[in-house]
Amino acid sequence: MTPVRVDADESGVRGLMYRASITRTMPPTEEVVCTDEDCFLDLFETHYTYDVPDGFDVTALSCPVCGGTDCLEPVDL
Numbered sequence: 001m002t003p004v005r006v007d008a009d010e011s012g013v014r015g016l017m018y019r020a021s022i023t024r025t026m027p028p029t030e031e032v033v034c035t036d037e038d039c040f041l042d043l044f045e046t047h048y049t050y051d052v053p054d055g056f057d058v059t060a061l062s063c064p065v066c067g068g069t070d071c072l073e074p075v076d077l
């Protein structure tokens, strides 16, 4: 009986850790397109850490290819 009980406890802990890891991946991931017609970048994806400020958005970014800032638009997934 004891080994069964230990297994159940372990899976319970693993379940809690799994849920915690899902919660930790919650910070926003965005896909951003560059709309500059002379730019060959289609889209890129941004991954933020927990340190991302509230209200941060793509207007604070610049295109990694053309360097433009007005040409970036977030994609609604």
Ligand SMILES: [Zn+2]
Pocket (backbone or CB within 6 Å): 034, 035, 036, 039, 040, 041, 063, 064, 065, 066, 067, 068, 071
């Ligand atoms: Zn661009």
